[in-house]
Amino acid sequence: AQSVTQPDIHITVSEGASLELRCNYSYGATPYLFWYVQSPGQGLQLLLKYFSGDTLVQGIKGFEAEFKRSQSSFNLRKPSVHWSDAAEYFCAVGPNAGNMLTFGGGTRLMVKP
Amino acid sequence: DAGVTQSPTHLIKTRGQQVTLRCSPKSGHDTVSWYQQALGQGPQFIFQYYEEEERQRGNFPDRFSGHQFPNYSSELNVNALLLGDSALYLCASSLWSRSGYGYTFGSGTRLTVV
Numbered sequence: 001a002q003s004v005t006q007p008d009i010h011i012t013v014s015e016g017a018s019l020e021l022r023c024n025y026s027y028g029a030t031p032y033l034f035w036y037v038q039s040p041g042q043g044l045q046l047l048l049k050y051f052s053g054d055t056l057v058q059g060i061k062g063f064e065a066e067f068k069r070s071q072s073s074f075n076l077r078k079p080s081v082h083w084s085d086a087a088e089y090f091c092a093v094g095p096n097a098g099n100m101l102t103f104g105g106g107t108r109l110m111v112k113p
Numbered sequence: 114d115a116g117v118t119q120s121p122t123h124l125i126k127t128r129g130q131q132v133t134l135r136c137s138p139k140s141g142h143d144t145v146s147w148y149q150q151a152l153g154q155g156p157q158f159i160f161q162y163y164e165e166e167e168r169q170r171g172n173f174p175d176r177f178s179g180h181q182f183p184n185y186s187s188e189l190n191v192n193a194l195l196l197g198d199s200a201l202y203l204c205a206s207s208l209w210s211r212s213g214y215g216y217t218f219g220s221g222t223r224l225t226v227v
Contacts, residue, residue: 043218090156099169100161101216102158103157106153
């Protein structure tokens with residue numbers, strides 16, 4: 001069975017500081033991996049996805065993620081956080097991008113001025 | 114280009130009642146998936162519809178049912194509502210032949226069961 005673990009429920013960073021959100025997954029085959037962002041009361045917006053190729057993936061809003069097969073991880077990073085990045089972030093895994101996805105429990109990011 | 118549209122945005126129902134939620138997919142998409150997101154949790158897959166048939170189903174009881182119409186829009190029906198059904202219900206659309214392109218999510222319907 002596939003599963004996703006986001007170990008950090010809440011993270012607070014100062015504006016301008018770097019950010020890393022952790023994601024560990026369990027999947028039997030080569031997975032599709034995703035990071036989504038959700039603002040309060042809103043749906044999910046795709047930040048980036050990975051299936052194959054370069055293990056460092058660039059996304060929207062200055063985010064990137066690195067796939068590490070040996071560690072079953074797909075951590076999300078941003079070099080300098082903006083106040084508008086405050087939101088909930090979800091990592092997800094699936095057999096392909098448009099099929100059933102399994103989401104982690106999410107990490108709530110707060111940004112201090 | 115309209116994205117995914119869900120209606121209503123909010124509703125309140127009483128235990129034991131039935132509810133219908135609606136979703137219009139993004140223009141050009143032909144596949145609709147439904148997710149349930151309880152407060153403070155990640156979304157959980159309910160089911161997926163393509164060509165008016167349920168293609169995949171998550172671990173949800175058969176109180177949860179759906180339908181897809183010829184114009185690709187979809188409904189989610191929940192019977193005999195329980196307090197635990199209170200959640201944000203998200204609709205996501207995609208193109209079956211281009212599944213690698215991924216989902217577009219709607220903003221959701223917030224269901225409160227009292």
